Amino acid sequence: MNMEVRWKQGMAFETITPSGHTVILDASEEVGGLDTGPRPTEMLLHATASCTGIDIVSILHKMRQPLDSFEMAIDGIRATEHPKRFTAVHILYRLKGDLSEERVRRAIELSVERYCSVSHSLNATLTYSYQLNDGEVIPFELKSEQDG
């Protein structure tokens, strides 16, 4: 995948993505940017959540599971020292609908273990939990951890 990213002004960078969308990312005014777009670090988390989210919507659809609403809370922990990389990322999946918990767990498993390109591109410890219909928050154990 190739992209051209062009400096626009201040600290703003624009691209037209291969799919044809124009996106500007920018720094905050505190560090000399003009805040004309979101931060790169914010987009890293959004990309991670949306990538696994797309998987799960797609898998539940194939399983004919009726999804009424679906939100994720994504929490990225960064190192305190430069380069302040993301060391840990947690995603809480909140799903509502007449859903089989077993199918939901299987959809999460397929995304986080097999399909999500973005999360597997990260050098961070990823952990997951889920909540069905406002029930309790249940940690999602990765198979690789269960086996290990």
Place this chain on the structure above:
Amino acid sequence: MNMEVRWKQGMAFETITPSGHTVILDASEEVGGLDTGPRPTEMLLHATASCTGIDIVSILHKMRQPLDSFEMAIDGIRATEHPKRFTAVHILYRLKGDLSEERVRRAIELSVERYCSVSHSLNATLTYSYQLNDGEVIPFELKSEQDG
């Protein structure tokens, strides 16, 4: 850093970032999305390029180096097998202006070795090159590779 990411429709996911920007990411129509926003994988590359780009603009500004234009070509190579993660990312920095090559090299070095949060959050081999005023493309050797 915390974010709430909400499923909107089809495979589109929306967030309001901590900096207050609303961003929708979506899948292509070929896989069942509605293409109402860019792909998560595209945003991973844009975030990577913009993060190091912001560093370099900032550092060259502090060095009082007059930057006339600045573009990056970012190329992400993905594995052929699921999860098709990014295994290698190359960034070509193209800078124009009355710039000292030594200062430009130092700015790149500071970003890629020390400051860029996003590139250091990736589980991929990152390589870099640069081009000054349409001159030849010069590979940028990482210190850690030179030492190793």
